[in-house]
Amino acid sequence: MSAAPLPRIAVVGNPNTGKSTLFNALTGLRQRVGNYPGVTVARKSGTCDLGGGRLVELIDLPGLYSLAAVSPDERVVIDVLLGRIPGEAPPDLVLVVCDATNLLRNCFLAAQIAELGLPAVLAVNQADVARERGIEIDIPLLADRLGTAVALVSAWKGEGIADVRRTLLRGLDQRPVLRRSEWPEAIAAALAEVAAAARDATGRDIPPALAQRFLFDSAPTLAESAGWAAPAREPALRAARDRVRRAGLNPPAAEPLIHYARLRRDLEGVVRGTGRESRSAAVDRILLHRVLGPVCFAVFMLGLFWSVFALAKGPMEWILAGVDGLKALAAPSLEGMPMAQSLVTDGILGGVGAFLVFLPQIAFLFLLVGLLEDSGYMARAAFIMDRLFGWCGLNGKSFVPLLSGFACAIPGILSTRTIEDPKARLATAFAVPFMSCSARFPVYALMCAAFIGPQHGALWESVAMVGMHLVGLLFAVPIAFILTRVVLRVRPAPFVLELPRYQLPKVKDVLWRVWQSVWEFIQKAGTIIFALTIVVWALSYFPRDEALAERARAVAVAKGADSAAADAAAAAAQVENSWMGRMGKSIQPVFDPAGFDWKLTVGVLASFPAREVIVSTLGITYALGEETGADSESLYAAMREARWTEGPRAGTAIFTLPTVLALMVFFALCSQCGSTIVTLARETGGWKWAGISFATMTTLAWLAAVAVYQVGTALMS
């Protein structure tokens, strides 16, 4: 026999009200994360004990300002509240979370929820911030005016959580419904007309709240899902809206006008103290300044990367030493089996080790970004960047996907679903893969560790890192400009960005996110990278031609090389003769103008499914080809010592500063991620735009790499 289902409580509220913090405080770790059917809107639910073993299921809904559902997130909220999600009844209670420092605006959503007729209670959150700003809220009076139970809480500080539990219990027992606004006669009549017309068209009664959405929203997307299609509904809606206009009201403006008028009356005497200027606002006068803001942003980013390098240096050396220790341990035990020995030391340990060595940098990068994010600064960074995006014609909502793109393009492309205009959505999805994702980081880090750091110091390493993160942006801006203004002709859309207050980061939360990214990196090293290193090793090891190796050794000895150098020459001849070597050499002419030799070409080719593969590929090709010993530092040394063996550059170093920069620029711009291309194809409904994106990015990457190499070489000669 299955247990009776738990009472369900939906948690709704404006974005940045601390809704999710309250949800976490109430549910602890008893959470489940999934997706709503058919959309990629996350469904987060958890069990909460309201006291005395009385369990309820809490559902954390996406943050929204109004029920005028436009984006998929907002549609999900109204579908959940109306019980229109297949297999889910409407919630037994709604918990509306409001921000104590902005109660009037937050209560607008509460007023709309009142129209749904669902039992609802209020949690007035961020009580600590309100107190700090000198704002006082009379909770009993507010409860009386709204006609429901209200709790004052500071979820971030953990104050008042017990009060919320008690309020939820009262809500479930008494099922209070929030007081509704009174509609003027013309609107009430128009709503009745809409409800009747919708019933006639669909054969079903529609809830009054839906009738309001049909009447008030200029693009009533909910009507489509209710089965009331566009051409059929237009005459009825036009007639109803005309009736509202004749009464001297503008339909889209009528709803906020009426709700706000009532709420202002209700909140009279409830909120005391207008609020001092917060410390956040004072800090923002500098950090969001038109000139100082971007300067501070650049300084923070430079400091961030410099700190990543400085902090990660020690742990990276420990990992290098660990990998070397493993190589020293493995090599003698596989004596007598040269093939297996090479597979383990050059292939697996060389390849996976070269990749794993960047783990500390990834960890510190996520730690520092996490601290900045939690402190509230990242929202300011988004605001600064939004000016740039706005200039290049991107939708205001584009900044979230583009910002996500700096971590990974896939969630970035998926989050373009919040953009209503399909053209703006397409332009944003097209621009996202240009953002420098975290998979590019190991590539930049390898070049910095091998060349820029040792030759120019940590400051220039940081400059190179910031520069590479800007390169993608530098190309994305004009491309987006052309796409939005010329090709697609996107209409600009309004955009609301709420800046959270500055706060001390919650170290536990940040460390949890760091652990997640570190674990993902380790899993990737242990699965895909591990398997790929074996395949790349095999392709670089076979076929063996001992006669060819002997000839190379003899030539080296004849030229006066010692035995180690002769062994290296023989090993290099074997790698050049391998399948990977042959492939690299046949394609190398394409990349020759960018200064890439055949080994770099192999690395570039192996990286098309996933760009970070170049690190392990170079680890293997250099380990196999140089025989310079077992230590990992030798990868950097071997790369620094690599020379052109033929052509006009014979005898000169392969990795000059222009080559290193050309390679980094190539990886910053090239479309080298199978998952991103597939996601782009899915999200744009076909392969056309994915193909255009791949061709554009790869061509641009090649052109930019060639330009960097050629101009750099000309300047240095």
Next chain:
Amino acid sequence: MTPDIVIVAAAVGLAAGFLGRLAWRKLADRRKGCAGGCGCASKLTGR
């Protein structure tokens, strides 16, 4: 056959098999209409 080549052949075969299975699963998930990003396509990679 020497044990050397057997070890190497087994390792390469397993690695190629793993990558093939991964690609196949991703393809199957896409066919089923998974939008990606939710983790269902990638128990193997952790992505």
